[in-house]
Amino acid sequence: MKKPLSLYWKCQLIGWSVASLYWTLMGYIGSNFSVILAIIHFFGDLLIYIVPTHFFRNFSVKHRWHTLQPRPLLIRIIPAVFLLGLVFMALTISKTYLIRWWFEYDFSESFQHYARNAWLTTFATGVRLMSIWVLAYYLYHYAQREITATKENARLAIIAKDAQLDHLAAQLNPHFFFNSLNNIKALVFExxxxxxxxxxxxxxxxxxxxxxxxxxxxxxxxxxxxxxxxxxxxxxxxxxxxxxxxxxxxxxxxxxxxxxxxxxxxxxxxxxxxxxxxxxxxxxxxxxxxxxxxxxxxxxxxxxxxxxxxxxxxxxxxxxxxxxxxxxxxxxxxxxxxxxxxxxxxxxxx
Incomplete structure (x- = not known):
């Protein structure tokens, strides 16, 4: 039997697909919309955005960032978000430039000029999206940790309660039956x-x-x-x-x-x-x-x-x-x- 797709990968695919479809819609509303280019951009987005976020996720798991308390975690994820924003910017500008260079015959702008005009907007978009991704990732882990802790505390409380009840019952029953045995002892000869x-x-x-x-x-x-x-x-x-x-x-x-x-x-x-x-x-x-x-x-x-x-x-x-x-x-x-x-x-x- 095939192993079902994990929740993490479902969220990765669905999340970046929704983002890419939104950008496709914006392109459709604009001018010179091409279905073929829209499909290429869609799969290109999935590839170049899932790779860095998945790499970050593996890095986080390896260093157990998801187990940290909020304050030390924030110290780590704030610079990580800006770094992911830079990666997003570099990949997005490179992808868009290559697609335009390959499919637009009259496109002759240099990469340096194209990047200089697009980097600020792309970087701001990358920081915003990566902030959403990182916060969603750690909020999920925080919620899971709280749920696990609540279940564990409830389980321990039940165990402690049962143990205490057993202890009290063990004290109570001998107290009752020993008194009864003493009563019988007094009646044996009488x-x-x-x-x-x-x-x-x-x-x-x-x-x-x-x-x-x-x-x-x-x-x-x-x-x-x-x-x-x-x-x-x-x-x-x-x-x-x-x-x-x-x-x-x-x-x-x-x-x-x-x-x-x-x-x-x-x-x-x-x-x-x-x-x-x-x-x-x-x-x-x-x-x-x-x-x-x-x-x-x-x-x-x-x-x-x-x-x-x-x-x-x-x-x-x-x-x-x-x-x-x-x-x-x-x-x-x-x-x-x-x-x-x-x-x-x-x-x-x-």
Whole structure:
């Protein structure tokens, strides 16, 4: 298969063809227009203008001018434009003189006289055209460099984001499962039947966690199934000291949220609320839609202590929310006037 023409050569051919056709049009509007001379001038223009610009392009690539910053680049291309203008002038005057000398029988002007009359206008035209060519060439490379840099930065940001999320998940899961294992340990001798049930629940929790490890988001229904298993596990330890009230809007069952986000707060409520009170208490879980957002609130009896607001679970949850939703999610933990603590997560509805 033939290798397709590169963008560079397409631009070279199209650009200089357009310029040459413009000069042909000017000749057609004028007098003594000849189709044969127009064709000769057209192909002559393509040859004599592509050669010096292509040579300049190879020189630029060899010395990596296209990688320079604007200031050092300008220092190099300004004199280069004038040099290309001189080359343009010399080639154009030579080409035009030879064609006239060969095809116009009554043309007898000397080359020196012809060049002296035409050099200034031709040089100005050459500088103008070469400036356009050089600027277009380097602007293209600058745009490509910016696009490449943007893509690379985006790719690195995604890699860093995924790595950080994996790191946070690795911190979070052991924290959750080790607590559950301690609960089972306490039940082994006291209530073997409940211990077996607890092992089944933990097995389900482990299976869910392993299969959903690569899931960036999970449904509210899946998160609540995990929470229900976890709460059943914890109720074996706290018995009547742990009561729950769960209110989830049915239309949100398929809505997507961050895995282990609500579960982390439920675990936190038990650890710092229920476990610290002899009488225990009730944990209220509510998930509802607020405009274009999902609001999840977890309320439990107790006081808000510094170690709770700055614990590993809360820190991880906050970072994961920011990473996943790019600042569009919020988390708030506050102590209420009725001796309760209210945790609120607000995430975009997806």
């Amino acid at each position: 209530n073997p039947h409940q211990a077996r049930r607890a092992i089944d629940l933990l097995s389900d929790l482990l299976r869910t966690s392993l299969y959903n490890r690569d899931s960036v988001l999970i449904s509210v229904q899946e998160e609540m199934a995990l929470i229900n298993d976890y709460l059943e596990l914890e109720k074996m330890r706290f018995e009547k000291r742990l009561q729950t009230v769960i209110d989830v809007e049915e239309k949100l069952s398929k809505a997507l949220i961050l895995p282990l986000s609500i579960q982390t707060l439920v675990e936190n409520a038990i650890k710092h609320g229920i476990a610290q009170r002899k009488s225990g208490g009730t944990i209220h879980i509510k998930i509802e839609q607020k405009g274009d957002f999902i609001q999840a609130t977890i309320q439990n009896p107790g006081k808000l202590k510094m170690e709770r607001s700055q614990g590993l679970g809360i820190k991880n949850l906050t970072e994961r929310l920011q990473l996943q939703f790019n600042g569009k999610a919020t988390f708030h933990l506050a102590e209420q006037s009725d001796d309760t603590v209210l945790a609120t997560i607000i995430t975009p509805l997806t």
